[in-house]
Amino acid sequence: MANFCANCGNKLRKEDNFCVNCGAKIDKSDIKQHNPSLNQYYDSREKNKAKKELKRVVGGRLIYNKNFSNTLAENGLDIVHDREAIIKQVEKEIGSGQIKSAGVEFRVNQLILEYKIKKEQEQIRLSLDDPEPYCLNCGRPVKIGQAKCEC
DSSP: OOEEOTTTOOEEOTTOSBOTTTOOBOOGGGOEESOHHHHHHHHHHHHHHHHHHHHHHHOOSSSOOHHHHHHHHHTTOOTTHHHHHHHHHHHHHHHTTSOOGGGHHHHHHHHHHHHHHHHHHHHHHHHHHOSSOBOTTTOOBOOTTOSOOOO
16 A cells, blocks of 8 residues: 655655655654545646646747747637637646646647648538639639639
8 A cells, every 4th residue: 555645645655754755754653545635636736737738838828839829820720719719628628637737738739630620621611602613713703614714
């Protein structure tokens, strides 16, 4: 069974007299065995770490990370609206424990690709719904079946 520091919850070895994390003296009679509150402690610690990683990847609310903004622009995404949607989605997944700090950057990149695909699909759908085709040279409307006008 694992032993934990009563002061900070750090995992201890049997031979430890002081906690290597906080320096507290270890009273061998006060060692906690499988402390259930430690899971909550480590979960909240991991969530905070993941939130910091998200800020590193995408920048803060007011400060935009140039690499993230450039990646959005290169993929044809809106730097304001799509950025906020991606951040909210990742924050929601961090809050529910679906994403750990090590997976934040991967998930952000995955969402960028999902948004890009969704946008491309929407553009294709709109072009298929367009009843009036346009000239490939000048952009003027042409009759159905024609690729070019008399331009």
